[in-house]
Amino acid sequence: MTDRLPGFSTLAVHAGAQPDPTTGARVTPIYQTTSFVFNDADHAASLFGLQAFGNIYTRIGNPTTAVLEERMAALEGGTAALAVASGHAAQVVVLQQLLMPGDEFIAARKLYGGSINQFTHAFKSFGWNVAWADPDDIGSFERAVTPRTKAIFIESIANPAGSITDIEAIAEVARKAGVPLIVDNTLATPYLIRPIDHGADIVVHSLTKFLGGHGNSLGGIIVDAGTFDWSKDNKYPMLNEPRPEYHGIRIQETFGNFAFAIACRVLGLRDLGPALSPFNAFMILTGIETLPLRMQKHCENAKAVAEFLAGHSAVASVNYAGLASDKYNRLARKYAPKGAGAVFTFSLRGGYDAGVSLVSNLKLFSHLANVGDTRSLVIHPASTTHSQLDDEAKVRSGAGPDVVRLSIGIEDKEDLIADLEQALVV
Amino acid sequence: MNHDAYDDNYIRSILNNVKSIAMVGASPVNVRPSYFAFKYLAQRGYDMIPVNPGHVGKSLLGKPFVASLRDIGRPVDMIDIFRSSSHIMPVVEEALTLSPPPKVIWMQLGARDDAAAAKAEAAGLKVVMNRCPKIEYGRLSSEISWMGVNSRTLSSKRAPIPTQGMRLSLNRMSVGGGATAASDRAAKNKSEPT
Numbered sequence: 001m002t003d004r005l006p007g008f009s010t011l012a013v014h015a016g017a018q019p020d021p022t023t024g025a026r027v028t029p030i031y032q033t034t035s036f037v038f039n040d041a042d043h044a045a046s047l048f049g050l051q052a053f054g055n056i057y058t059r060i061g062n063p064t065t066a067v068l069e070e071r072m073a074a075l076e077g078g079t080a081a082l083a084v085a086s087g088h089a090a091q092v093v094v095l096q097q098l099l100m101p102g103d104e105f106i107a108a109r110k111l112y113g114g115s116i117n118q119f120t121h122a123f124k125s126f127g128w129n130v131a132w133a134d135p136d137d138i139g140s141f142e143r144a145v146t147p148r149t150k151a152i153f154i155e156s157i158a159n160p161a162g163s164i165t166d167i168e169a170i171a172e173v174a175r176k177a178g179v180p181l182i183v184d185n186t187l188a189t190p191y192l193i194r195p196i197d198h199g200a201d202i203v204v205h206s207l208t209k210f211l212g213g214h215g216n217s218l219g220g221i222i223v224d225a226g227t228f229d230w231s232k233d234n235k236y237p238m239l240n241e242p243r244p245e246y247h248g249i250r251i252q253e254t255f256g257n258f259a260f261a262i263a264c265r266v267l268g269l270r271d272l273g274p275a276l277s278p279f280n281a282f283m284i285l286t287g288i289e290t291l292p293l294r295m296q297k298h299c300e301n302a303k304a305v306a307e308f309l310a311g312h313s314a315v316a317s318v319n320y321a322g323l324a325s326d327k328y329n330r331l332a333r334k335y336a337p338k339g340a341g342a343v344f345t346f347s348l349r350g351g352y353d354a355g356v357s358l359v360s361n362l363k364l365f366s367h368l369a370n371v372g373d374t375r376s377l378v379i380h381p382a383s384t385t386h387s388q389l390d391d392e393a394k395v396r397s398g399a400g401p402d403v404v405r406l407s408i409g410i411e412d413k414e415d416l417i418a419d420l421e422q423a424l425v426v
Numbered sequence: 427m428n429h430d431a432y433d434d435n436y437i438r439s440i441l442n443n444v445k446s447i448a449m450v451g452a453s454p455v456n457v458r459p460s461y462f463a464f465k466y467l468a469q470r471g472y473d474m475i476p477v478n479p480g481h482v483g484k485s486l487l488g489k490p491f492v493a494s495l496r497d498i499g500r501p502v503d504m505i506d507i508f509r510s511s512s513h514i515m516p517v518v519e520e521a522l523t524l525s526p527p528p529k530v531i532w533m534q535l536g537a538r539d540d541a542a543a544a545k546a547e548a549a550g551l552k553v554v555m556n557r558c559p560k561i562e563y564g565r566l567s568s569e570i571s572w573m574g575v576n577s578r579t580l581s582s583k584r585a586p587i588p589t590q591g592m593r594l595s596l597n598r599m600s601v602g603g604g605a606t607a608a609s610d611r612a613a614k615n616k617s618e619p620t
């Protein structure tokens with residue numbers, strides 16, 4: 001038997017899946033069930049005690065969802081993964097394993113607006129304190145480290161402006177601080193960037209975006225790189241101390257290099273409860289099979305649209321890292337050589353009013369609060385996704401009042417350009 | 427032998443070929459990792475022998491404890507050592523006095539003793555360090571992927587439904603030659619302090 005390495009597209013179709021043992025069904029069946037019958041009392045006890053592999057209850061694990069988990073772990077180059085109900089749920093579950101009340105984490109300022117809210121307000125009520133740093137100034141991460149810092153959180157390609165983060169430089173800060181680096185890889189997907197190859201210890205995604213890819217299902221995932229030593233300095237009691245709810249099991253000692261994913265499942269998902277529906281897992285899995293093809297088309301179209309906008313007289317500036325003139329082009333060439341993604345912003349000379357009229361004149365682009373759909377999407381972040389931020393924070397996160405965000409779909413690029421052209425001239 | 431990242435074929439041939447496994451440091455306490463591994467390997471049809479001088483007179487899942495490898499009194503294919511790294515060498519030395527000697531020395535997840543490994547390899551034994559046979563069996567059979575673990579294998583074949591005592595096929599296509607690149611690199615950096 002030869003051990004040749006299957007490529008990314010082969011993994012996108014096959015990893016985690018095999019014909020159903022019961023029926024022979026080739027496509028992964030939707031196991032739309034809440035619970036699974038035990039063979040006998042001993043089997044039940046060993047499943048509950050984490051001693052045997054197997055299914056108990058869909059809040060803890062489900063065979064359809066498990067295929068999605070293994071596929072994502074394979075695509076990201078991790079040891080294991082855990083799927084949850086949304087990208088936001090993934091973030092809560094990850095940080096619950098790492099922070100105790102009074103602890104801190106450092107987050108890049110340039111993030112999805114919903115994450116900024118979650119970190120600033122929701123997490124504050126758990127006693128988890130966020131310290132903000134500027135991804136364009138690595139020193140700001142170093143300066144934010146304190147003895148209570150437990151993690152660093154960044155986006156690989158940052159929402160909304162599509163800026164590229166220097167993952168390796170921030171991974172080095174995390175390594176020196178002795179804390180894991182968490183990368184939200186939603187806008188890049190592992191097809192464009194694999195953060196683990198650049199030093200990430202944990203990767204999270206909103207599967208709702210390009211991975212599912214068709215705008216039909218919410219989902220989130222946590223991928224464990226298997227790189228972090230949780231026993232060092234006993235900084236992470238959830239992983240390192242005997243767990244009373246599992247008769248004194250120590251998660252790291254028992255599960256080795258996929259301990260973090262198991263902790264997220266048996267201490268996070270089990271107790272907090274944000275389980276993914278098996279139906280959504282199925283929809284997202286089907287989406288992932290065509291991820292490489294879609295991302296190629298998304299990136300090709302995005303570059304063409306960005307070039308068109310950059311040459312248009314009504315446009316003040318375009319932020320797309322795939323443009324040679326862009327501030328982030330050097331990082332894009334290093335981290336995302338296959339393409340700089342398909343979410344970016346531009347600003348209009350006519351300011352806020354021109355943005356509002358552009359959005360209402362578009363006929364093919366849909367005005368909505370999502371990204372990473374087959375369809376092209378448009379939004380005015382300042383009045384929607386980023387509206388809860390104050391003006392200064394809006395500008396800092398790349399969502400100033402004159403800014404319009406596009407998520408470029410997989411339609412014919414000529415049609416997208418024509419739509420923008422007619423909407424801009426009115 | 428590269429003990430930082432094993433080729434899947436190496437692990438596969440060990441798990442396919444050994445029939446009896448003596449587990450040194452097996453615990454009757456049902457929350458210890460050794461207990462889980464013992465039970466799983468017995469369920470997958472291995473002839474398991476618990477070795478622990480502290481529990482002689484008791485048995486583990488119906489198998490009586492023996493005090494030492496010499497007390498097994500019959501040939502055994504593999505010694506699975508559930509002891510910390512500093513307690514490995516005497517076990518390997520004892521294993522090498524057995525006649526016939528075992529074919530494989532396996533050191534559990536977290537345990538590694540390169541000198542003991544070299545000694546066993548010089549005597550013609552195969553050695554695996556810092557791995558769990560339960561996890562590796564579950565991974566290569568893909569049974570473990572029920573927990574979202576990356577088995578790093580693919581298969582387009584329909585697999586049978588596992589039953590008690592059943593050996594599973596470990597001959598799936600390997601994705602990475604056995605290595606999870608980033609994780610194995612991190613483990614290597616940890617074992618070589620800079």
Ligand SMILES: Cc1ncc(COP(=O)(O)O)c(C=O)c1O
Nearest residue numbers: 086087088112159186206208219
């Ligand atoms: C980069 C990024 N991370 C996380 C999220 C949150 O994901 P979800 O909506 O699936 O909870 C989003 C959603 O827009 C996002 O764009």
